Amino acid sequence: MKKITIVGNGTAGVICSTFFKTFWKDSAEIELIFDSKKDIIGVGESTTPSIFEYLKYIGVSSRELIKNTNCLLKLGIKFKNWKGKNTHFYHNFNEPNINHNSLNDTYFLSSAYGILKNEFDNDFYLQNFFLEENKVPQSFPDDTSHALHIDAKKFSEYILSKFKNKISIIDSEIINVEVENNIIKSLILEDGRKIKSDLFIDASGFSRILFKNLDSEWINMSSYLPMNRAIPNPIKKIYKKIPTFTLAESTRNGWIWQIPLQDRYGSGYNYSSNFTTDEEAKKDFDKWLCKNHNVNLESDRTIKYETGYYKNQWIGNCICIGLASGFVEPLESSSIHTIIRQALYITNFYPLNINEFSIKTYNRKLQNVYKTIFDFIRLHYYTKRNDSKFHSYMNESTPDWIKELESKLENSFINFYDFFDNDDLFTTMNYITLCNGLGLIKSKKGIESYLSNNNFLDISKSCYQQIQKIKMINKYNAVDHDKIINSVKNLH
Ligand SMILES: Cc1cc2nc3c(=O)[nH]c(=O)nc-3n(C[C@H](O)[C@H](O)[C@H](O)COP(=O)(O)OP(=O)(O)OC[C@H]3O[C@@H](n4cnc5c(N)ncnc54)[C@H](O)[C@@H]3O)c2cc1C
Numbered sequence: 376m377k378k379i380t381i382v383g384n385g386t387a388g389v390i391c392s393t394f395f396k397t398f399w400k401d402s403a404e405i406e407l408i409f410d411s412k413k414d415i416i417g418v419g420e421s422t423t424p425s426i427f428e429y430l431k432y433i434g435v436s437s438r439e440l441i442k443n444t445n446c447l448l449k450l451g452i453k454f455k456n457w458k459g460k461n462t463h464f465y466h467n468f469n470e471p472n473i474n475h476n477s478l479n480d481t482y483f484l485s486s487a488y489g490i491l492k493n494e495f496d497n498d499f500y501l502q503n504f505f506l507e508e509n510k511v512p513q514s515f516p517d518d519t520s521h522a523l524h525i526d527a528k529k530f531s532e533y534i535l536s537k538f539k540n541k542i543s544i545i546d547s548e549i550i551n552v553e554v555e556n557n558i559i560k561s562l563i564l565e566d567g568r569k570i571k572s573d574l575f576i577d578a579s580g581f582s583r584i585l586f587k588n589l590d591s592e593w594i595n596m597s598s599y600l601p602m603n604r605a606i607p608n609p610i611k612k613i614y615k616k617i618p619t620f621t622l623a624e625s626t627r628n629g630w631i632w633q634i635p636l637q638d639r640y641g642s643g644y645n646y647s648s649n650f651t652t653d654e655e656a657k658k659d660f661d662k663w664l665c666k667n668h669n670v671n672l673e674s675d676r677t678i679k680y681e682t683g684y685y686k687n688q689w690i691g692n693c694i695c696i697g698l699a700s701g702f703v704e705p706l707e708s709s710s711i712h713t714i715i716r717q718a719l720y721i722t723n724f725y726p727l728n729i730n731e732f733s734i735k736t737y738n739r740k741l742q743n744v745y746k747t748i749f750d751f752i753r754l755h756y757y758t759k760r761n762d763s764k765f766h767s768y769m770n771e772s773t774p775d776w777i778k779e780l781e782s783k784l785e786n787s788f789i790n791f792y793d794f795f796d797n798d799d800l801f802t803t804m805n806y807i808t809l810c811n812g813l814g815l816i817k818s819k820k821g822i823e824s825y826l827s828n829n830n831f832l833d834i835s836k837s838c839y840q841q842i843q844k845i846k847m848i849n850k851y852n853a854v855d856h857d858k859i860i861n862s863v864k865n866l867h
Pocket residue numbers: 382383384385386387388408409410411412413414415416417418419420421422527547548549550578579580581582584605643678680696697698699705708709710711712
């Protein structure tokens with residue numbers, strides 16, 4: 376029987392090992408090694424709907440997680456103050472009851488029509504009403520794709536407890552890695568044990584305990600996205616109404632996240648040390664906490680990170696995933712999404728044997744995933760703000776492709792296939808939502824000429840009307856988020 380050894384029990388190691396066990400069942404032995412003396416990073420708490428796919432696949436329900444692990448439903452992200460003070464827009468997830476595969480053109484055309492008529496309300500995505508009123512669609516959390524706000528520690532512990540009899544678990548520090556010609560021969564544990572395996576997965580977070588011993592080029596993206604520090608500070612919370620969105624609030628030198636969980640907000644400040652000092656960042660965050668939550672900064676933790684990724688994420692008999700593979704600031708909650716995709720791709724590309732073809736295909740795929748994420752996050756900073764050195768830098772260093780996109784929007788509209796090679800991540804509709812939120816779709820003339828040149832005017836109107844009907848029914852059937860959470864929690 377083949378053996379796969381995963382290092383790390385953070386979100387990456389847990390998702391990967393449980394996904395593998397579910398996929399390979401008894402054809403592979405799954406071994407998980409972690410050092411309980413080293414804490415998991417514990418801050419990744421906002422997810423995308425891929426979490427629902429993953430949970431469904433491994434047989435864990437969102438209801439179970441709500442009951443046992445402090446988590447809540449998430450419908451999207453609110454971007455506050457990105458275009459200047461007192462502005463906001465939402466980036467939401469898919470509306471239920473709309474078949475997204477066969478009718479993609481419908482949503483795309485409907486959005487064009489909605490923007491043209493000043494009636495755009497995230498026509499592909501959940502209407503803003505849900506986020507503003509703390510409501511969720513009636514079909515949640517059972518059978519419709521949704522995301523979750525998770526308590527990182529409780530989530531990992533709970534999922535792993537469900538697999539504890541199926542996965543071999545070793546609690547020990549890896550103190551050495553024996554490598555020959557980029558092939559890992561064995562891992563040496565603190566008690567002297569040697570661990571051999573057919574495939575090693577490095578899910579050891581920023582310590583990159585396996586991959587740092589292999590030759591893979593690190594692509595440093597810090598001039599593209601200069602964020603490199605975060606101060607996490609949870610806020611105890613009793614809600615009047617439980618929010619359904621992650622808040623990403625822009626500041627002079629970065630942005631603050633706020634993630635609702637049942638008993639607290641996961642919160643923190645992301646900034647770049649190129650533009651502000653740690654002391655200044657702490658003061659700014661403390662001020663924000665006081666103003667918004669009437670509490671002071673308590674945390675003395677500063678997370679330092681380097682923005683970038685390994686060019687080749689599969690070398691010989693080792694694949695890196697999660698933070699070990701790379702990191703992009705968490706503005707669109709893309710990291711856990713990437714982990715789920717990495718687990719899925721590995722099960723597809725590793726037919727329980729190693730071959731060059733699969734290695735190269737996997738590496739190309741992951742390069743594309745990271746490029747897609749970096750580009751989409753970079754677009755958020757095209758705000759034209761110059762109220763700080765940070766924002767001026769972000770605008771002055773805007774990459775050409777963003778300026779070219781803006782110029783295209785003067786005379787046309789985003790095309791359905793413009794971002795088609797982005798796999799399932801950040802495609803046309805995400806770009807329409809973000810460009811509209813940032814005020815980049817300002818030329819009605821551009822949309823009008825796109826629709827009329829292609830004879831889409833009538834059809835876009837009827838697509839729009841069709842979607843509005845479904846949205847009205849969904850709105851009518853909306854349920855309070857509090858009600859859903861309380862009813863799930865009180866179920867025996
Ligand atoms: C500030 C910040 C905010 C974030 N917010 C989000 C978000 O909202 N949404 C999102 O999707 N992602 C977010 N992320 C990313 C997210 O936190 C990670 O993708 C996720 O937690 C997975 O981490 P990990 O499992 O790769 O690493 P970790 O959680 O760091 O786990 C590493 C594991 O490796 C083990 N280990 C390390 N060295 C050794 C050794 N020598 N021997 C044995 N074991 C070892 C440790 O014991 C630990 O179990 C955020 C990240 C940061 C920095």
